Amino acid sequence: MTQHRGKFITFEGIDGAGKSTHIAFVGDYLKNKGIKLVSSREPGGTPLGEKLRDLVLHEKMHLETEALLMFASRREHIAQVIEPALHSGAWAISDRFTDASFAYQGGGRGMDLAKLEALEQWVHPHLQPDLTLLFDVPLEVARARLDATRSLDKFEQEKADFFAATRNEYLRRATQFPARFRVIDSTQSIPDIQLRIAGILDEMLAL
Ligand SMILES: Nc1ncnc2c1ncn2[C@@H]1O[C@H](COP(=O)(O)OP(=O)(O)OP(=O)(O)O)[C@@H](O)[C@H]1O
Numbered sequence: 001m002t003q004h005r006g007k008f009i010t011f012e013g014i015d016g017a018g019k020s021t022h023i024a025f026v027g028d029y030l031k032n033k034g035i036k037l038v039s040s041r042e043p044g045g046t047p048l049g050e051k052l053r054d055l056v057l058h059e060k061m062h063l064e065t066e067a068l069l070m071f072a073s074r075r076e077h078i079a080q081v082i083e084p085a086l087h088s089g090a091w092a093i094s095d096r097f098t099d100a101s102f103a104y105q106g107g108g109r110g111m112d113l114a115k116l117e118a119l120e121q122w123v124h125p126h127l128q129p130d131l132t133l134l135f136d137v138p139l140e141v142a143r144a145r146l147d148a149t150r151s152l153d154k155f156e157q158e159k160a161d162f163f164a165a166t167r168n169e170y171l172r173r174a175t176q177f178p179a180r181f182r183v184i185d186s187t188q189s190i191p192d193i194q195l196r197i198a199g200i201l202d203e204m205l206a207l
């Protein structure tokens with residue numbers, strides 16, 4: 001019996017936009033619909049990827065080194081987690097994927113987008129998310145949500161102009177790939193957002 005390939009869903013947005021809050025909801029929603037799913041994150045998602053995560057979130061480095069490490073973590077994540085899940089018929093959910101590289105390294109750091117496009121084509125030429133949920137908020141809303149007591153990683157310590165550029169690049173990617181992006185106004189209440197997400201998932205399940 002041919003196994004139907006699973007769906008690949010990614011969650012994106014600036015730090016504090018609300019991604020983690022809704023990943024749990026989406027996981028429960030899909031499991032209640034009988035969908036087998038695998039949930040992971042980037043950078044990370046594998047034991048090697050988690051080691052790279054620690055480096056890239058805390059060590060100062062050249063912006064292209066940072067981008068290459070994000071894609072190195074991604075290559076391992078795709079090979080060890082995402083592709084096997086999809087081939088088994090499970091759905092794969094990732095807290096961030098390549099759109100974050102465009103947003104943070106391209107938008108925030110100002111890296112040449114053509115180089116990021118070349119990395120995207122090299123690392124995953126035949127894989128794109130079926131759905132990308134972009135949680136969009138103004139920086140001040142995201143900042144207010146980040147727990148003031150926890151230590152900030154290298155990215156969270158960046159200033160307003162970095163996140164303005166990061167947010168704008170996310171929104172540019174959404175206009176470039178309208179078929180897979182759903183931009184969610186994450187300033188709404190959690191229940192209202194989850195109502196919207198449920199509608200999006202029901203559309204996908206009906207396909
Ligand atoms: N729509 C919302 N309204 C009010 N509070 C929210 C909303 N969404 C998330 N929060 C709260 O904001 C905080 C950050 O949310 P969350 O951890 O989901 O953000 P995140 O985008 O995953 O951040 P990071 O990328 O840094 O992990 C949490 O305390 C969460 O409860």
Ligand SMILES: Cc1cn([C@H]2C[C@H](O)[C@@H](COP(=O)(O)O)O2)c(=O)[nH]c1=O
Pocket residue numbers: 015042043057070095096097098100101102104105155156
């Ligand atoms: C995948 C990816 C991530 N980042 C940045 C974005 C965040 O600030 C951190 C990840 O931490 P979080 O727990 O998801 O907030 O890494 C990046 O700059 N480039 C990427 O490709």
